[in-house]
Amino acid sequence: MAEIRRDLVKNNWVGIVADMALKPHEFPINKWGIETTSNNNFCPFCEGHEEFTPPEIMAIRHGDSEANASGWSIRVIPNKFSVLHLDGILEKKHNGIYSNYNGLGRQEVILETPLHGVDLHEYDKERIMMIIKVLKQRYNILSQDDRIKYIQMYKNRGIFAGASQEHSHSQVMGLPFVPQENSGLIDYYHKNGSCLLCDIIRQEKLARERLVYETEHFLLICPYASRFPYETWVIPKEHCEHFGAISEAEINELAMICKKYTCAMIDCLQNPAYNYMLNSAPINVPYIPGFHWYLEITPRLLVTAGVDIATGIYMNPVAPELSAQLFRNYMLGQD
Amino acid sequence: MAEIRRDLVKNNWVGIVADMALKPHEFPINKWGIETTSNNNFCPFCEGHEEFTPPEIMAIRHGDSEANASGWSIRVIPNKFSVLHLDGILEKKHNGIYSNYNGLGRQEVILETPLHGVDLHEYDKERIMMIIKVLKQRYNILSQDDRIKYIQMYKNRGIFAGASQEHSHSQVMGLPFVPQENSGLIDYYHKNGSCLLCDIIRQEKLARERLVYETEHFLLICPYASRFPYETWVIPKEHCEHFGAISEAEINELAMICKKYTCAMIDCLQNPAYNYMLNSAPINVPYIPGFHWYLEITPRLLVTAGVDIATGIYMNPVAPELSAQLFRNYMLGQD
Numbered sequence: 001m002a003e004i005r006r007d008l009v010k011n012n013w014v015g016i017v018a019d020m021a022l023k024p025h026e027f028p029i030n031k032w033g034i035e036t037t038s039n040n041n042f043c044p045f046c047e048g049h050e051e052f053t054p055p056e057i058m059a060i061r062h063g064d065s066e067a068n069a070s071g072w073s074i075r076v077i078p079n080k081f082s083v084l085h086l087d088g089i090l091e092k093k094h095n096g097i098y099s100n101y102n103g104l105g106r107q108e109v110i111l112e113t114p115l116h117g118v119d120l121h122e123y124d125k126e127r128i129m130m131i132i133k134v135l136k137q138r139y140n141i142l143s144q145d146d147r148i149k150y151i152q153m154y155k156n157r158g159i160f161a162g163a164s165q166e167h168s169h170s171q172v173m174g175l176p177f178v179p180q181e182n183s184g185l186i187d188y189y190h191k192n193g194s195c196l197l198c199d200i201i202r203q204e205k206l207a208r209e210r211l212v213y214e215t216e217h218f219l220l221i222c223p224y225a226s227r228f229p230y231e232t233w234v235i236p237k238e239h240c241e242h243f244g245a246i247s248e249a250e251i252n253e254l255a256m257i258c259k260k261y262t263c264a265m266i267d268c269l270q271n272p273a274y275n276y277m278l279n280s281a282p283i284n285v286p287y288i289p290g291f292h293w294y295l296e297i298t299p300r301l302l303v304t305a306g307v308d309i310a311t312g313i314y315m316n317p318v319a320p321e322l323s324a325q326l327f328r329n330y331m332l333g334q335d
Numbered sequence: 336m337a338e339i340r341r342d343l344v345k346n347n348w349v350g351i352v353a354d355m356a357l358k359p360h361e362f363p364i365n366k367w368g369i370e371t372t373s374n375n376n377f378c379p380f381c382e383g384h385e386e387f388t389p390p391e392i393m394a395i396r397h398g399d400s401e402a403n404a405s406g407w408s409i410r411v412i413p414n415k416f417s418v419l420h421l422d423g424i425l426e427k428k429h430n431g432i433y434s435n436y437n438g439l440g441r442q443e444v445i446l447e448t449p450l451h452g453v454d455l456h457e458y459d460k461e462r463i464m465m466i467i468k469v470l471k472q473r474y475n476i477l478s479q480d481d482r483i484k485y486i487q488m489y490k491n492r493g494i495f496a497g498a499s500q501e502h503s504h505s506q507v508m509g510l511p512f513v514p515q516e517n518s519g520l521i522d523y524y525h526k527n528g529s530c531l532l533c534d535i536i537r538q539e540k541l542a543r544e545r546l547v548y549e550t551e552h553f554l555l556i557c558p559y560a561s562r563f564p565y566e567t568w569v570i571p572k573e574h575c576e577h578f579g580a581i582s583e584a585e586i587n588e589l590a591m592i593c594k595k596y597t598c599a600m601i602d603c604l605q606n607p608a609y610n611y612m613l614n615s616a617p618i619n620v621p622y623i624p625g626f627h628w629y630l631e632i633t634p635r636l637l638v639t640a641g642v643d644i645a646t647g648i649y650m651n652p653v654a655p656e657l658s659a660q661l662f663r664n665y666m667l668g669q670d
Contacts, residue, residue, distance in 0.1 A: 004648075007560035008531055011519040014560040015650040024604045027564075027636040083650055096538045097531075098559045154641030162640025171642070179646035184346040196343055196432075203431045224433045225342035225349040229362075269359045275641035296645065301362040304639060305497025306489030306610035307506070310631065311514035313339075315350040315418055 002083040002103030004176075012180065015083045015103070044080075045167035047072065047114035054078045057108060058137075060130060072114060073127075074134055079107035079171065090147060090176045106142060106174035110134060111167070119157065119168045121262040128255035131170065132246070135278070138172050139244040146284040148174035153243070158273025160300045170276070178282040182291070189290030197292035198239050200224075210320050212327045217250045218257055222320035222327070229302065229318035230269060232261065232327065234295040241281035243293040254295075264330045265299055272299035337418040337438030339511075347515070350418045350438070379415075380502035382407065382449035389413045392443060393472075395465060407449060408462075409469055414442035414506065425482060425511045441477060441509035445469060446502070454492065454503045456597040463590035466505065467581070470613070473507050474579040481619040483509035488578070493608025496635045505611070513617040517626070524625030532627035533574050535559075545655050547662045552585045553592055557655035557662070564653035565604060566633040567596065567662065576616035578628040589630075599665045600634055607634035 003016050044052035050068045057076045065071025084105025091102050112131050113123065120128070139151055155170040156163040188196035204211055204221045212220035212232055219235050234257055236250060246254070258276075265274060275298055281291030308314050338351050379387035385403045392411045400406025419440025426437050447466050448458065455463070474486055490505040491498040523531035539546055539556045547555035547567055554570050569592055571585060581589070593611075600609060610633055616626030643649050 005560040007519070007558075007562070008523055008535075009519040009558075010516060010560075010562075011522065012560075013648045014562050015648060016560070016654050017650075017652050024636075096542075097534050098538075150646075152642055152646050154645055156640045160638055162638045162643070173642055173646075175646070175648075179648055181345060181645060181647040184342070184344040187346065188343055199432050200343075203433075207431075223342075223344075225340040225345075225347075225351070227342070227345075227349050275644060277641045277645035279645060298644075300638070301359075303495055303497045303635070305491045306612045307487055307508055308497070309610060309633075310489055310516060310612035310614060311485075311487050311508075311510065312516040313348045313350060313510070313514055315352075317352050319351050 002085075004084075004101040004103060006099045008097070013101075013177075016100075017083050043116050043165070043167050045109075045111050045165055045169060046116050050075075053109075054080055058134075060134070070114075072111075074113070074130055075111040076134060076138060077109050077111065079109050082107040084173070084175075086145065086147065086174070101176060104147060104176040106145075106148060106172070108138060108172040110138070110170040110172065112170060113168055116167050120155075120258065121266045123259070125255050125259055128258050129251055132251045132254055132258075135170065135172070136244055136246055136251070139242075139280070142172070142174045143242075143244060143283045145174070147176060148283065149285050150175045150178045150282050151243075151280060152179070153278040155274075155276035157275070158300070160273035160303070161275045163273070178285060178288075182279055185290040185292065186288055187290075195239055195290060195292050197235055197294060201235055201237060210324045212324050213257070213261070213331045215253045215257065217247075217253045220257065220261065220327075222324040224320060226316055226318075226320040226323065227314035228298040228300070229316055230265070230323045230326070231296065231298040231320070232323070234258075234261070234297065236293065239292055241291045241293060242283070243278055243280040246293075260331055260334065261297065261327070263334075264327050265297070268326055268330055269299050269301065272301055274299045337420075339419075339436040339438060341434045343432070348436075348512075351435075352418050378451050378500070378502050380444075380446050380500055380504060381451050385410075388444075389415055393469075395469070405449075407446075409448070409465055410446040411469060411473060412444050412446065414444050417442040419508070419510075421480065421482065421509070436511060439482060439511040441480075441483060441507070443473060443507040445473070445505040445507065447505060448503055451502050455490075455593065456601045458594070460590050460594055463593050464586055467586045467589055467593075470505065470507070471579055471581055471586070474577075474615070477507070477509045478577075478579060478618045480509070482511060483618065484620050485510045485513045485617050486578075486615060487514070488613040490609075490611035492610070493635070495608035495638070496610045498608070513620060513623075517614055520625040520627065521623055522625075530574055530625060530627050532570055532629060536570060536572060545659045547659050548592070548596070548666050550588045550592065552582075552588050555592065555596065555662075557659040559655065561651055561653075561655040561658065562649035563633040564636050564651055565600070565658045565661070566631065566655070567658070569596070569630040569632065571628065574627055576626045576628060577618070578613055578615040581628075595666055595669065596632065596662070598669070599662050600632070603661055603665055604634050604636065607636055609634045 005014050005016050007014050047070050054077050059072045059075040062071045084103045086106050090104045152173045185196050201219050210222045223233050277296040280293040340349050340351050342349050382405050389412050390403055394407045394410040397406045419438045421441050425439045487508045520531050536554050545557045558568050612631040615628040
C-alpha cells in the first residue's frame with residue numbers, strides 16, 4: 001500500500017511506495033554512468049504490445065479496430081505502476097508526531113503515438129491537437145470525481161527529465177489535496193486583488209526582454225525567476241482558471257506553439273531532455289481565487305545539486321533574458 | 336552581476352547569473368547522454384595546479400610549504416564561479432511587480448584531498464575529522480559577518496548529484512537571508528513548544544523501524560517522509576542549533592559515521608552519486624526557536640520528474656523502512 005506522508009521539516013508531502021520498492025540495481029542511473037533505454041529493448045507502449053499494458057481507458061482508433069488491439073492513434077491507459085488509486089475515501093492516519101494519507105488518487109498514461117522513436121517535435125500539428133483534446137477530456141472527466149482536488153498533467157522526455165520509458169507519452173495525476181507549489185498565485189491575489197499571471201502578461205508585453213513569442217491567444221515568456229536554464233512558460237492571454245475550459249481556437253494555437261517551441265528547444269539546445277507541466281486551478285474544493293492555468297516547459301540541462309535541495313533556492317546559470325533572446329530569434333526566424 | 340530574484344508563483348528565490356551564461360554546449364548533460372569528466376581532463380583542484388584556482392583562504396599544509404603551492408592536505412578557496420559576493424550591503428530592487436536582491440553572499444570550495452580520484456569513503460578517519468574541523472572553522476568565521484544570515488554546507492559527488500568537478504570537494508554558501516526549506520522546524524516549535532528533531536529522535540528510538548545506526552552522540556535514521564530513495568539523516572542527540580558548536584567528541588564520532596555510512600552507500604547501491612547537506616540555524620537574525628543542526632545524506636538514484644517539479648510532492652519508490660533495514664544490516668555487519 002502506498003502512503004502520502006507529511007514531511008514536517010520541509011512542510012510538504014511525499015508519496016511513498018511501501019510494498020513495491022525498487023531494488024538498488026533497478027534504478028536507471030548508477031555507477032556514474034547511465035544505461036539508456038534503447039530501441040532493442042521490449043517496449044510495452046508500442047502498437048501490437050497492448051496486452052502488456054492495463055486495459056485502455058479510451059483510445060482514438062482507426063476504422064473499426066477493437067479496444068486493446070492494434071489500430072490506435074492515441075491511447076490512454078492506467079499507470080501500471082501507480083502510487084495512487086481511486087479506492088475508498090481519503091483518510092488521515094496519525095503515528096505519534098507523524099501523519100499520512102492513504103494513497104488516494106489517479107495516475108494515467110497517454111501514449112501519444114503508436115510509433116517508437118517519434119517524438120513531440122516530429123508530430124504533425126493534427127496529432128498535437130488530438131493529444132491536447134485527449135488531455136482536456138481526461139481533465140474534465142477526472143474533475144467529476146470529487147475525491148480529486150487537483151489534476152497535474154505532465155510529460156517527461158528523456159532520462160534526465162525523469163522518464164522511465166523512451167516511447168513518447170504524457171501523464172495525468174489526480175491528487176486528493178491541493179499541492180502548495182502554486183500558492184504564490186493565491187498570496188498575490190489576496191495582497192493585490194488581481195491575478196498574478198495576468199499582471200505578468202501585462203508587464204512582460206511592455207518590457208519585451210523576456211518575451212519569446214506571441215500569438216492571438218498565448219504569450220510565451222522565459223519567467224523572471226526561472227529556476228531552470230531556458231525554462232519557458234506558455235500563458236493563455238485571457239484569464240482562465242481551468243485547462244479543461246480551453247477553447248477550440250486555443251487548442252489550435254497551442255498545438256502550433258508546442259510544435260514550434262519544441263523544435264526550437266531541440267535545435268538550439270542539442271536535443272535535450274525536457275518536461276512539460278500543465279498547471280491549473282484546484283477542483284472540488286471551496287473556491288480559491290488567483291489561479292490561471294499555464295504550461296511550464298523546461299529543458300533539463302542541469303541536475304539539482306545539494307544546495308538547491310537543501311535551501312530550495314535554485315541557482316540558474318542562464319539569465320532568462322538571454323534564454324528568451326535565443327528562442328525569440330529562432331522562432332521568428334522560422335516564421 | 337548576479338541577482339537573487341523572487342519567484343512570485345512558487346514563493347521562493349532563484350539565483351540568476353546575469354553576466355556569465357552557460358552556452359548550450361557547455362552543460363555536462365546533453366543529447367540523452369552524458370560526457371563524464373575523466374582523469375585525463377585537466378583538474379584545477381589537483382596538487383600542483385594551485386595557480387589555476389583563486390588564492391587560498393586557508394589550508395592545512397605539511398611542514399613549511401608556502402600558501403598557494405604544493406604541500407597541502409586540505410585547501411579552502413573562494414568559488415571561482417561564485418554567483419554571490421560579499422560586496423556592499425543587501426539591497427532590494429523593484430521592477431514593476433518583480434523584486435530582487437543583489438547577489439550578496441559567499442561561496443567557498445573545500446578541496447578535501449590533494450589526490451584526484453580518492454573519495455570520502457576511501458579517506459582515513461583522520462582526514463574526515465580534519466575536514467569537519469575545517470567546516471566548523473569556516474562556519475564560525477563566516478558567522479562573524481553580519482550580512483550573512485544562513486550558512487549552507489554541502490557536498491555534490493558525481494554528475495547526478497550536481498557536481499561539476501570530479502575531484503572530491505565540499506562547498507560552503509553564505510546566504511543574505513534565511514531560506515524557507517527548514518521552516519517546518521519553526522512551525523513545529525510554535526505549535527508544540529518543543530524541538531521537532533528532538534521529538535523525532537525520541538519517536539524513532541522507540542519505533543526502531545527507520546533507525547539505521549546509533550552512537551553515543553548521533554542517531555542515523557531514514558526519515559519518515561524521505562523524498563529520495565535511501566535518504567538518511569544524521570542527527571546529534573543533544574539539542575544543538577549551530578553546527579559551529581560541534582564538540583571534539585562529536586567530530587570524532589561524526590567522522591567515523593561518515594566513513595561507515597558512505598561505505599555502506601557505495602557498497603549497497605553500486606557506487607551512486609550522492610549529496611551531503613549540513614543544515615543549521617540562521618545566524619545574525621533575531622532569535623528564532625526550533626532549529627537543531629543535522630546532516631542530510633542522499634544517494635541520487637532518480638532524476639526529479641515533471642510531477643515532482645510541478646507539485647513539489649516527491650514520489651519515492653523505496654519506503655524508508657526498507658532503506659533503513661538495508662543500511663542497518665550492512666553497518667551492524669561491519670562492526
